[in-house]
Amino acid sequence: MYLKKVLWAVAILGLLICGFVAYQIYSAIFNPNTQFNNGEAFVYISSDATMADVKQNLEPLLKDISSFEAVADRKGYTQNIKGGKYAIKKGMNNNEIINTLRSRNLPVKVSFNNQERLETLAGRISTQIEADSLSLLQAFNDVTFLNTSGFDEDTKLCMYLPNTYEFFWNTNAEDFRDRMLKEYKRYWNAERLEKAKKINLTPSQVMSLAAVVQKETVKADERPRVAGVYVNRIRKGWPLQADPTVIYAIKKETGNYDTIIKRVLYRDLEMDSPYNTYKHKGVPPGPITMPDISSIEAVLNPEKHDYLYFVADVSNFGYHMFAKTGAQHNRNKVQYINWLNKKKVYR
Structure with a gap:
């Protein structure tokens, strides 16, 4: 009789222990384990992250990092960490968090505008995806890639169309x-x-x-007209005589792309550079900046007219005055030169 009681006691104790252990396991897996107040929090896991890195990212967001690590180990996540951007929602349990980190990599919006150089593009992109600016620049300038893709040192900027694109945050430089x-x-x-x-x-x-x-113009609605002027000049075999190309030539020659030049001087027009369209006919050997879609479409669909000249219109800033003859253009130019002198813009 006494032995039977002991056995019953041991059995009941065992059940209680098993129940407690089961409860602990259940709690570790299925109880909410977040401690932030917003609806969701984002974590960025690098492609070479270790479990220690993951814990460091998640620790401020979780009530119990130890239970998370235990469940992660049991589910095999610690040996299969995947880089990316992930959304941890308020009230998620460890099981849900790990499932999210396994398979719910979120895309990010990557945007860039008109950059003059690949160096600045690399810097801009590196703030939006995992790849750093150095690896991006190396990928952009890879000679083998440029040769096989049909680009060279002058035209390599052509390939990047300013826009907004979707990427995964852990995209590497070559994939971008x-x-x-x-x-x-x-x-x-x-x-x-x-x-x-x-x-x-x-x-x-x-x-x-x-x-x-x-x-030449910040006004998208004016770009087809400006493009039409240059197309007319090209058809006549005239040089473009575009001041922005001279400014770019100066920057390229000096290596100072941050310099601000508001006025092109006559001596600048004598600069011996393939980008100086006062000395060399045709388009420059490469783009002086990344044109956006509206500018590209303006060139492909130039306004049909007889204009051959244009100059800034100081009575309607941002726009230009257009002329069909040199005499008319010279009259238009007087108002702009007077305005520059009045404002004491000498460079």
């Missing part, structure tokens, strides 16, 4: 670059290639001319 090449090829469809052919320009030349248009 390769995606940009795909976007470039997608943009240059048969219809646009045919339009470029009609104005006797290659896609790279269209991009170079679009960059000049981009620099």
